[in-house]
Amino acid sequence: MRTILHSDLNNFYASVECVYEPSLRAVPMAVCGDPAVRHGIVLAKNMLAKRAGVQTGEAVWQAVRKCPNLKIIPPDYPKYLRFARMMKAICAEYTDAVESFGLDECWMDVTGHERGGEAIAGELRRRAREELGLTVSVGVSYNKIFAKLGSDMKKPDATTVITPENYRDRVWPLPAGDLLYVGPSTRRRLAARNIRTIGDIARSPRELLRTALGKSGEMLWVFANGLDQSPVLREGEGEAIKSVGNSTTTARDIVDDAGAHRVLMALADSVAERLRAQGLQGRTVCVSVRDCALYTTSVRHRLDHATALASEICTCAMALFRAHYRWERPVRSLGVSVSALESLEGDVQLSLFADARDRRYDLENAVGDIRRRFGHDALRRASLLGGGEIHFLKEN
């Protein structure tokens, strides 16, 4: 099962303005397109303006009629773009599968990540607050559709988890219009057949939806039943995946090789699991290191055979780390990625160690399988357990 996050910056434009002018938090405020023109529209509003009934998309004059003391701010797109990029950079520290949806939303595939979806969600929220001064709501689920619904369910600064166990209770009572791609006209056509909630869509016969709405009706049925399989697309590509990587920022700086090894092992585990889940293996291992002064180095090595084995990825990553990092400063963040990808199937490795490698693949596949069924913590590598010092950030 995949772990997909959807993060949504709350009242994005308005919140960025409040970062620079905290006094705006105490008054109803809206960012409006060209406020000099009376026909400008509301692009975003803060909590107080929302409470006064101001709506995104309405004309400025309508908003002012509802809320006479509304403070109107002109938009500053370069600034919003800068904050959107910073948020995306934070997301990209956890996985290379980050798909933007507008400026303020994105999906992340963190399947197999050592920390788990809910903990990462908590960390995104904390980092958005501390590093950007913004709040974000995050949906955690096993498909993109439910993750997006989750991020809408509780705001601001909240996490909503939707699982195969709770989606009928949490998702099905929601109005059909909350589902991605259900616009006003689809909503009307559904209502004409007395389909009003997401649960109504899910429980309708698939055939009926196809008849009513064609292929997109069938798609909505798939969405409502939590069966959507669409992948989180990587930056700028819908085509082939070029690399699989994970990285992590540790709660306390890493100060020695042993600490680095534990983190690299966890990252290699997660990368290997994701590679195998996608039927891939790769020849190039890349390690990126960011020290506590935020200086980043990245080094790579080409193996003589492709691999999707955590043990081999970790050994290579550790060798790279030892060879290139001189401990001038403690380490704050580490990343491992594998590129030069090829298909795992049909690759007959006739190396001397083929048998031993096959057994290791069997072992790692078994570990992956147990984790899928019983949760990621069911099996942990012994090297991750010892050591006393906990490097991974625990959610507070």
Next chain:
Amino acid sequence: MAHRVYVRVQVDVDESGKTRPLRIFWEDGRSFAVDRLLDVRRAASTKAGGQGMRYTCRVRGREIRLFEDDGRWFVEARDAAAE
């Protein structure tokens, strides 16, 4: 509360692109050397508003939080009313 005071700074940029503030110039003409750089991280200024790379510096025995925001630098200054 506090407000942002944009300041002139003298910085050192090393071969890797890492920036380090060396001296802060106050608007009245005085300037202060950064004695020690204690911490560097991206942060929002909760006191004065604004956001950027935050350099926590020791200056004359005091801790000063210096922000680099899109190429401009500011410090958090206490509001006159609060003093």
